[in-house]
Amino acid sequence: xxxxxxxxxxxxxxxxxxxxxxxxxxxxxxxxxxxxxxxxxxxxxxxxxxxxxxxxxxxxxxxxxxxxxxxxxxxxxxxxxxxxxxxxxxxxxxxxxxxxxxxxxxxxxxxxxxxxxxxxxxxxxxxxxxxxxxxxxxxxxxxxxxxxxxxxxxxxxxxxxxxxxxxxxxxxxxxxxxxxxxxxxxxxxxxxxxxxxxxx
Numbered sequence: 001x002x003x004x005x006x007x008x009x010x011x012x013x014x015x016x017x018x019x020x021x022x023x024x025x026x027x028x029x030x031x032x033x034x035x036x037x038x039x040x041x042x043x044x045x046x047x048x049x050x051x052x053x054x055x056x057x058x059x060x061x062x063x064x065x066x067x068x069x070x071x072x073x074x075x076x077x078x079x080x081x082x083x084x085x086x087x088x089x090x091x092x093x094x095x096x097x098x099x100x101x102x103x104x105x106x107x108x109x110x111x112x113x114x115x116x117x118x119x120x121x122x123x124x125x126x127x128x129x130x131x132x133x134x135x136x137x138x139x140x141x142x143x144x145x146x147x148x149x150x151x152x153x154x155x156x157x158x159x160x161x162x163x164x165x166x167x168x169x170x171x172x173x174x175x176x177x178x179x180x181x182x183x184x185x186x187x188x189x190x191x192x193x194x195x196x197x198x199x200x
Contacts, residue, residue, distance in 0.1 A: 054158055055192055060087075062197035064115045068153065069194070076149055080116035081127055085142045086186075087111040089164050093190055095183030098139055101132040108132065143184070161188045 009017070025034050035043070056070035064083055066076035078086065088108050089096060096104060105128060112124045130138040147163040154162075164184050 055161055055188070056154075057192050057194055058162070058188065059194045060196060071153065074153060076153065078146065078149055080119065081112060081131075082142055082146050082149075083115040084108060084112035085131065085139070086146055086164070087115070089184065089186050090188075090193060093185065095185035097183055099134045101134075101139060105132050162186065 022034055025031065038046075056068040058076075059067040059069050061067060064080075064087075066078065066083065066086075068074045068076065085108070088104060088111055091107070092104075101108070108131065109124060109128050112119075112128060113121065116124060127138075130136045131142065132139075143164045147159070150159045150162045153159070164186055166182060166184060
């Protein structure tokens with residue numbers, strides 16, 4: 001048989017070979033080599049793929065109720081200020097550094113005014129001032145509350161996709177300058193977010 005007649009293994013055959021190789025390495029107690037072979041980025045991708053089946057769509061209704069449609073329509077009960085913070089981070093899947101929240105002041109104010117229609121504008125602006133102030137702990141308190149609410153509705157693993165969590169990115173400029181970007185993100189795959197009647 002010449003090289004043109006050789007057939008490549010099918011995806012199922014490759015998966016079977018991989019499964020056998022992983023099983024042998026596990027028997028040898030070398031899961032470290034499995035980790036090294038797969039690499040962390042692929043493991044994170046696999047983690048997301050495995051979780052997809054257990055994650056619910058997050059529906060944001062026109063009146064800004066947050067509903068987990070695949071969890072029996074359970075509502076995520078948050079105060080308007082928490083909803084505003086959540087909507088800001090949901091709109092920025094690339095993440096935001098807390099210390100740069102001032103750059104998003106106008107957008108955060110819009111979300112807060114939408115979720116708290118009966119609240120006085122001056123009160124909203126005062127609250128936003130606290131949230132974007134890097135010396136104030138208000139943003140951490142709001143994120144902690146959001147985490148508590150989601151953690152009561154689902155297991156910790158699933159909740160980790162819905163909460164606002166930390167993600168540190170290392171940047172290198174030349175050979176001597178290294179800095180870290182400490183982003184806060186919501187890792188929920190955005191195709192699971194259904195924003196009904198979005199206007200903002």
